[in-house]
Amino acid sequence: MSYGLLKGKKGIIFGALNSQSIAWKVAEKCHEEGAEFILSNAPIAMRMGELNELAEKTGSEVIGADATSMEDLEKLFDAAIAKFGKLDFILHSIGMSVNVRKGKHYTQMNYEWLKTGWDISAVSFHKVMRVAWDKECMNDWGSILALTYIAAQRTFPDYNDMSDNKSYLESIARTFGYYWGEKSKVRVNTISQSPTNTTAGSGVKGFGGFFGYANDMSPLGNATADECADYCVMMFSDLTRKVTMQNLFHDGGFSSTGVSQKVMDIYEEMSK
Numbered sequence: 001m002s003y004g005l006l007k008g009k010k011g012i013i014f015g016a017l018n019s020q021s022i023a024w025k026v027a028e029k030c031h032e033e034g035a036e037f038i039l040s041n042a043p044i045a046m047r048m049g050e051l052n053e054l055a056e057k058t059g060s061e062v063i064g065a066d067a068t069s070m071e072d073l074e075k076l077f078d079a080a081i082a083k084f085g086k087l088d089f090i091l092h093s094i095g096m097s098v099n100v101r102k103g104k105h106y107t108q109m110n111y112e113w114l115k116t117g118w119d120i121s122a123v124s125f126h127k128v129m130r131v132a133w134d135k136e137c138m139n140d141w142g143s144i145l146a147l148t149y150i151a152a153q154r155t156f157p158d159y160n161d162m163s164d165n166k167s168y169l170e171s172i173a174r175t176f177g178y179y180w181g182e183k184s185k186v187r188v189n190t191i192s193q194s195p196t197n198t199t200a201g202s203g204v205k206g207f208g209g210f211f212g213y214a215n216d217m218s219p220l221g222n223a224t225a226d227e228c229a230d231y232c233v234m235m236f237s238d239l240t241r242k243v244t245m246q247n248l249f250h251d252g253g254f255s256s257t258g259v260s261q262k263v264m265d266i267y268e269e270m271s272k
């Protein structure tokens with residue numbers, strides 16, 4: 001059902017790779033709610049061609065940008081400004097760790113790979129906001145969002161250096177969010193999403209275990225990518241104008257649960 005919550009709003013959505021991507025679902029829902037936007041991804045990801053399908057479905061333009069490249073971002077924002085004038089929302093749905101991809105254990109971290117992953121997963125959020133800031137292209141009461149994971153606060157084996165990257169990302173949201181609020185009433189938040197079966201998610205070693213455990217520990221069960229998209233729409237809408245500099249858990253209650261009956265039952269059974 002559509003409520004027209006984003007009617008007249010313009011934005012940029014980073015990170016839709018395929019139909020499993022959280023950003024893909026967000027784009028579909030933003031379109032349903034009346035928004036217009038540009039879809040962006042790293043040129044290498046766009047060569048896979050799937051993004052064009054989403055662009056057609058949502059009547060959007062696709063503009064490639066490596067989110068770590070200020071030059072690419074400048075070009076992307078110039079094109080967005082030429083098309084829309086000012087923007088109302090930005091979604092940063094970007095993450096990648098070379099250490100995770102190559103199976104390097106956290107204790108044996110490759111620091112060059114760390115730098116690459118940190119730049120892509122965390123610093124790129126600063127770069128995106130910096131370009132938008134310098135070009136003064138956000139409308140008052142605009143909304144900027146990035147996606148994160150609870151490994152920023154708690155330790156999960158095999159989430160590796162992405163834990164540190166997510167902590168950094170969340171800190172950028174708070175710090176830059178302060179300046180955005182003062183400058184032009186723009187809000188900046190992160191959404192901390194349940195494990196979700198996407199290319200990035202399933203690339204983490206032991207993802208099946210992560211997913212099942214989180215589901216059993218969450219009174220409402222894991223939040224799906226579709227549900228995350230609903231939350232993003234709400235955060236882009238005018239219904240959340242005074243929410244800023246927050247890390248918002250969207251996890252079916254996982255973050256507040258000490259232990260669930262379901263998990264207790266497993267250990268009860270094992271102790272017999």
Ligand SMILES: NC(=O)c1ccc[n+]([C@@H]2O[C@H](COP(=O)([O-])OP(=O)(O)OC[C@H]3O[C@@H](n4cnc5c(N)ncnc54)[C@H](O)[C@@H]3O)[C@@H](O)[C@H]2O)c1
Pocket residue numbers: 014015016017018020021022023041042045065066067068092093094095096120147148149192193194195196197198199200201202
């Ligand atoms: N899947 C999960 O379990 C989960 C849980 C919590 C948070 N998240 C976060 O959600 C976000 C989206 O991930 P997803 O799960 O939809 O997976 P995904 O693999 O579909 O999306 C990750 C995106 O990052 C893009 N990307 C990588 N390097 C880039 C670069 N240099 N420039 C621009 N884009 C680049 C990829 O092309 C891809 O589109 C990530 O920040 C991820 O950490 C995912």
